[in-house]
Amino acid sequence: MTFSAIIRKNFIYNIKKFMSMYFVNTLIVAMLFIFGSLMFNSDVLEQVGQTTLYETIKSALLVLVLFSIVFITYSNISFLKYRGKEFGMYITLGMTTKDLIKLLFIENIGILFLSIGSGLLSGAVFGKFFYLGLNKMLPFNPVDFEVHVNSFLLSIGVFLIIFICNFIFSIFYIKRSSVIDILRSSNKKEIGKNSVVFGGVALFLFVVSAYLIPKILLNKIFKGQLYTIYIFIFLTIACPYVIIGTLIVLYKAAIKRFEKTYNNQLLLLSNLSHRFLAYKNSLYIVSLLLGVAIFFVGLTYSFYSSSEIKNDKDNPYDVMFLEENHVNNISQDEVEKALQQNGSSITQYDKLDYIDVAEFKDLENDFVLWSEGSSVVSESNFSKHMKKQYNVKPNNMISVRVHSENMDYEKPNTILSVSNEKQVKHLQSQLEGSTDSKEEKYKELQQSLKGNTFVAFDSKNIKEITEPFTNYHFTRSYMTGDILVVDDEVYETLLQAVGLDKVKTMHLIKGDISKKDFRAFVSVLSPKNGLDPSTWLEKTSHGYGANSKGDINDYRPTFKDEQLALQLESNGFIFFIMIFMGVLFTIASGVVLYYKVLTDIDEEKERIISLKRIGITFRELQRMVSRELAVTFFLPTLIGMGLGMYYIYVMFSNDIMRWTLLMKSGLVCVVFLVIQVVLYFICRRKYFSELSK
Incomplete structure (x- = not known):
């Protein structure tokens, strides 16, 4: 031949x-x-x-x-x-x-x-x-x-x-x-040993690490020691390798006291014990592949499917724009008239005045410049805006944010200072270059600010709350979503130093506003900023630094429905890409097991011949092999899904919507489980076909 x-x-x-x-x-x-x-x-x-x-x-x-x-x-x-x-x-x-x-x-x-x-x-x-x-x-x-x-x-x-x-x-x-x-x-076969003690220790370390990671992220333990989180993440990823190899041994040790159950499963457990020890590399790889797929697809699907919920929380008002200096100078009557040209209605129109000042904070055992422009509002103005009374003492301050979080923050000592850009940069370099202690830096900073208007707040006099007082939005020129509420007299002191011409105003509007009327409004507003009426009609990007046309474009009004469409586009695109990546990882996991199982065929044939000699029928053998393959296929599937869902939970641990987002991620697990079931039946059919040769 x-x-x-x-x-x-x-x-x-x-x-x-x-x-x-x-x-x-x-x-x-x-x-x-x-x-x-x-x-x-x-x-x-x-x-x-x-x-x-x-x-x-x-x-x-x-x-x-x-x-x-x-x-x-x-x-x-x-x-x-x-x-x-x-x-x-x-x-x-x-x-x-x-x-x-x-x-x-x-x-x-x-x-x-x-x-x-x-x-x-x-x-x-x-x-x-x-x-x-x-x-x-x-x-x-x-x-x-x-x-x-x-x-x-x-x-x-x-x-x-x-x-x-x-x-x-x-x-x-x-x-x-x-x-x-x-x-x-x-x-x-891979050479290896199984140990009840070694497996038990790995299982213990895995459980402890999984419990501690969210606690560290939320600053509940090991505060300021973030390196510990990397150790525990490593353990949650590495320990399953040991657990997989010793899982059947641990299970056998646990059910030995139940004699009838143990005897009924003895043959199955004996072969699985050998199979898991031999397959642990492949099973571990499959677990990681599925874990990565579940994490990324589930995470992006959660973001995409919850876009509307998140948009409602980020944008309690339907329209928002910022008036500052000579930017967006327009009267309320003009705004209302433009927004109601085609039948839209306005149910609420609020204005909130504030000023920006430099903020220095005592963070991570050091005194640092937190922001060159933190927003400050008076207690009376904020009370009027929120339609509830806030009483703030002269030495107290309320930190208000739109987003609610689960993280425990240590409220730091804070200094609010009216300083120009040059002074702020000088103070920042002074703090960064100093090797003095935090307390000495605090004294030096107060000494440096003596020529400026500034107010110091002790950490125990700072309160943090969450209120939907504005829309959460940020550009290169401003950010809304966090504000500092101070006593009226303190505010007046800062205002006199800043100057009335530096007062900024948030225009916040609720109502049944159509896209057509919003477009009519921006076509009226843009010429007041020296722009063509059509400049702001369409918004094709959002977020910090996304717009390259100049700072004036950062002041384009935001529209809740438009923000939702943009979020759906951004989250939807990433989710769409991740679907394909997830499918690839899932197919890869199936192929890994497929090849691993098929390379074991010859040895399996020898085992089946031995079992037939002791009187086990072909139907019993088929049922036993099916159960072995099912455990081999679905155990790493469950481990991978568990790891993926766990890290999604970790990612959302600081989000008050975490359970809603986790439920949405759970739908992705169902889809992946169906795919694994299909791959299992394909592999089982091939396996039986090879055994019958």
Whole structure:
């Protein structure tokens, strides 16, 4: 038989084995092509510096490339081990190592060209559907589907580099392995030991670490010692590796006192104990892959699905704009008239005056400049605005914020100072360059401020509250959402030093206001700032530093419905990207288990033959193997979901909406569980098919 005939017969006979590698590689090429097309898309490139779209795509592509390297390499190594007996047979029949490498080269070349061809075709076809779904999330900044030559070069180039590196590894693997090594590679087990004590300690450390991480984040323990959180995060990620390897041993030790239950499960537990010890690397990898997928997809879905709730909390008023100096000078009558041109109604119109002063705080055992422009309002003005009475003594202060948090803050000593920009920078450099103690810095700062108007507040006289007094919004020029309420006399003292021309006014409006009337309002307001009436009609970006047209554009009014659309666009885009990344990680976890289970087939056949000799029927064997595979598949799934959900909880631990957000993330877990069920049945079918040969 000729060499070419051997290759042909080998390929036809093992075509099902090659399909898994072909599928993995095609998927990677298609995903690289789609994300590459986004990277070089002209619509995306036009938004660089205005939105975070390009940066998000670039980060996602980097993750995809790293994932591709690890995933294809792992698949290649597993595939080589899976074919160990096949390679050993070729060598015993007279094939040389050189012939075997030639065989691998021809196979790899075939898979390479087929994967690139079908991957690019799939990427081009499904890319259109990808963009259709993406544009549903981008109502303000739609992206047209483009096929750019750089997309082809990127996807082919990255895939070729990975493929070449893996083929070189395959050559070394074949050259360095003896016939016996190759024959045994398909069922070689990891060496390891299990210990009840070691597993118990790992479980204890995991539980303690998981309990402490949220406490540290909320400043309830280990205050000022954030390095401890990295230790506990490491333990929550590392301990499952030990727990997986000893879990069955721990379970057996726990149920030994229940003799009937223990005896009924003895055969199953004995094999699972061996399987978990041998599979712990693969099970741990699967747990991490699913944990990462659940975390990112669940987190972004929570943000996206709760956008409306968050928008309501961030924007208690429907329209807000800031009047400052000669910016946005417009009367209330003009505003109301413009907003009600087309039938919209106004139910509430509030104004809140405030001034900005420099704020110095005693933080982290040091006295630092906290803000060059903290907003200060008088107690009478704030009481009138909130329609409730606030009594603030001259040496007291109330810190008010729109956002409610669970974190425990240590209220620091605070100094409010009226200083110009030059003085603030000088004081800041003076504090940063000083090696004196915090108390000495405090005295030096008061001494330096003697020529300025300033007020000092002791930490025990500062109260923190949460009130929906304005919309939360920030730009390069101002931020609303936090304010300091002081006694009227203190406010007057600061106001005289600042000057009446420095008073700022928040215009806060509630009502049933349509987008049409809001557009009518901004077309009236923009000319008062020397702009064309059409300048502020559309808002295509938001957030700090997003607008590159100049400071005047930072004062564009905010509209609650518009903010919601922008949040949905931003959160929706990231969620859409994460769905694809999550699917990749989930498929990767299935492939890891798929290859691991199949490489164990030969040893499993020997075990089944032994069990048949002691009278166990095929139906009983089938049921037992199904249970073993189910535990092998779904235990890491549950561990991964647990880790993912736990870290979502940690991320939301300072958010009063954390339980609502966690429930939304739970829906993602249900979807991932369904995917794992499908992968389990595919693997079980393949497993039984191999066992019956």
